[in-house]
Amino acid sequence: MRTGTRAWRAGILVEENFSLTELHRYREQDDVVVWVDLCAPGPDEVRLVAHELRLDAHAVEDALAAGERPKFDRYPSHLFLNTYAVRVDASTGELTSHEISAFIAGRTLVTVRPDEGFDMDAVTRRWDGRMLAAHGVGHLVHGLVDEVADGYLAAAQVLDDASEDLEDMLFDERTPEQAVHRRSFELRKSLVLPRATR
Numbered sequence: 001m002r003t004g005t006r007a008w009r010a011g012i013l014v015e016e017n018f019s020l021t022e023l024h025r026y027r028e029q030d031d032v033v034v035w036v037d038l039c040a041p042g043p044d045e046v047r048l049v050a051h052e053l054r055l056d057a058h059a060v061e062d063a064l065a066a067g068e069r070p071k072f073d074r075y076p077s078h079l080f081l082n083t084y085a086v087r088v089d090a091s092t093g094e095l096t097s098h099e100i101s102a103f104i105a106g107r108t109l110v111t112v113r114p115d116e117g118f119d120m121d122a123v124t125r126r127w128d129g130r131m132l133a134a135h136g137v138g139h140l141v142h143g144l145v146d147e148v149a150d151g152y153l154a155a156a157q158v159l160d161d162a163s164e165d166l167e168d169m170l171f172d173e174r175t176p177e178q179a180v181h182r183r184s185f186e187l188r189k190s191l192v193l194p195r196a197t198r
Helices: 020-027 043-053 057-064 120-129 137-171 177-196
Strands: 002-009 012-016 032-039 071-075 078-088 095-105 108-113
Touching: 002 020, 020 032, 020 043, 032 043, 032 137, 043 057, 043 095, 043 108, 057 071, 057 078, 057 095, 078 137, 095 137, 108 137, 120 137
Parallel strands: 032 108
Antiparallel strands: 002 012, 002 032, 071 078, 078 095, 095 108
């Protein structure tokens, strides 16, 4: 389990990697934006954050369950987002999918990931490069979703290039028919994955 924490005041990072037991200290300050990242969390960490933020038990269950559908739900004390990031291996055309959940509670954003497959460092670089924390939690959420969306655009470009390569193979008489069928099958498998995560 890996936990990351950050606190910003007026967009300036004031502390990071503080203990979850210190979360209440920052939540009591009106001018602080907080982010908690729970990667492959244990039940104690989730319980602590859920209690502190008064998170709905059903939303917590969804964040910890694998394969939940993408959703954006409203609860009395918070919002809950569940989405998937994708990545395509340019050499094989294999598409992988990584689930990400997020709780938006006041000035606090909590991300929950089952593993490190999604690059949260890219998200924090986006936040820092654009000073998004200065504008509140909504802008942090925007940065997160923007990174996910960019991943889909990059994956679409790789798959588009791969389909053009397949067309070239199809009309090249030197390419064995079996190679064309295999490549077509691999691409089809990659295209089906996003549908399976809806």
